[in-house]
Amino acid sequence: MSHIPVLLPEMLTALSPQEGEIYVDATFGGGGYSRAILGAASCRVVGLDRDPAAIVKGKALEKEFSERFQMLQGTFSQLKDLLATIGLSKVHGFVFDLGISSYQIDEADRGFSFRFEGPLDMRMSQEGVSAADVVNTYSEQELADIIFRYGEERKSRAIARKIVAFRKQEPFRTTTQLANLVKSVVKGAKDGQNPATLTFQALRIFVNNELIEIDKGLKIAEECLLPGGRLVVVTFHSLEDRLVKQFLRARQGVRKGWNSSRSRHLPDPIEVSDMMPTFAQGKGTGASVKGITPSLTELRLNPRARSARLRSAIRLSAISQPLEREGREG
Ligand SMILES: C[S@@+](CC[C@H](N)C(=O)[O-])C[C@H]1O[C@@H](n2cnc3c(N)ncnc32)[C@H](O)[C@@H]1O
Incomplete structure (x- = not known):
């Protein structure tokens, strides 16, 4: 588009x-x-x-x-x-x-959107630390803080806990992996928005x-x-x-x-x-x-x-x- x-x-x-x-x-x-x-x-x-x-x-x-x-x-x-x-x-x-x-959002390869399967990237400059680096390496506390502060997501702690449990099995690589994980925690997001909206917003703001x-x-x-x-x-x-x-x-x-x-x-x-x-x-x-x-x-x-x-x-x-x-x- x-x-x-x-x-x-x-x-x-x-x-x-x-x-x-x-x-x-x-x-x-x-x-x-x-x-x-x-x-x-x-x-x-x-x-x-x-x-x-x-x-x-x-x-x-x-x-x-x-x-x-x-x-x-x-x-x-x-x-x-x-x-x-x-x-x-x-x-x-x-x-x-x-x-x-x-x-940026409609290009699956840029990894900004939960609507498209793509690498979990989100870097506007296409360099530096990516969203995948953040979810794969930051501590549970740091992730909870990021998701709460930049997404104002009330379920930030539960999401961070699940992210850390998930990555013990395999690293995050794609937008879909993260979107599905958030969906399993956030039920009924407000105004009919996708449950992953606030978590994706938070990571994007942090990464950039x-x-x-x-x-x-x-x-x-x-x-x-x-x-x-x-x-x-x-x-x-x-x-x-x-x-x-x-x-x-x-x-x-x-x-x-x-x-x-x-x-x-x-x-x-x-x-x-x-x-x-x-x-x-x-x-x-x-x-x-x-x-x-x-x-x-x-x-x-x-x-x-x-x-x-x-x-x-x-x-x-x-x-x-x-x-x-x-x-x-x-
Ligand atoms: C909403 S779009 C602007 C659309 C533009 N007004 C148009 O008519 O096409 C925002 C753009 O700002 C760039 N951007 C966001 N933060 C930036 C920053 N800190 N420094 C430089 N560019 C930035 C993004 O890469 C993106 O291309």
Whole structure:
């Protein structure tokens, strides 16, 4: 199945492409967003993706748009350095369409989906530790923590116990082995979703270090946006969305509800009290405090969009600096 870009008109409204400006599409995927931005104004777009398969698509777009489009390979955390390699330090907009693309999920060999038999892989970059490595070597406690923290799966302990018992007989190799094992533990998942949904989500987030990557990507965008520049983020599940909402709230000077957990795999808590606001709400872009969700028409055409939410903000000109504290001299 090809990738149908989610919330596309809404993304364009929030980004508001203008002639001569430069935008970063940090999650190039199949290039749907990049193509739409290039079509909306005579602007320049830099695409980023960590997946070699997306790079191939990006190289094709480079040929089509020559001067106006460039493709970079790497992760959000490398984005600032990668932009420097092409002489860019400040841009007018960043777009993040988080998660995995339909190309990745529908390709059995990539091992992202419980719906297809394939190697238990899940690596976006196609390198490093795979999901099979994790389930075959991590301790029962570590597996339970991963499945609970990144999947919010209530049966995490029972699943971890079964994984460890299973692998004593034979190592995990395929998506089906894991999906069947989870199915034997989780009966009646909510909203009719596949019982393996949350466990697969957890492993994918862990393998790709997704939450730390999002945190780093947002901070790089904050640093590299010009005053008046636009940040547009589309999320697909509550963990991602919570992170983006908390980041934007903190950076807009709203003090409530930021992440207070500390973990090697979660971003550090945001020290909101030490910051001057760096973002304003995306007024005039249709963005609301709650974010934008797909219309019924879009959901009818693309049911995969059902959990998508778009949040956007505008970079203020003030640079972040410590607030004057009460009682401080001078
Ligand atoms: C939902 S898809 C984007 C689809 C795209 N908007 C389109 O219209 O085709 C997300 C893409 O972001 C990439 N990605 C996710 N996390 C990344 C990260 N930390 N660094 C770089 N690319 C990442 C994935 O490999 C995937 O191709």
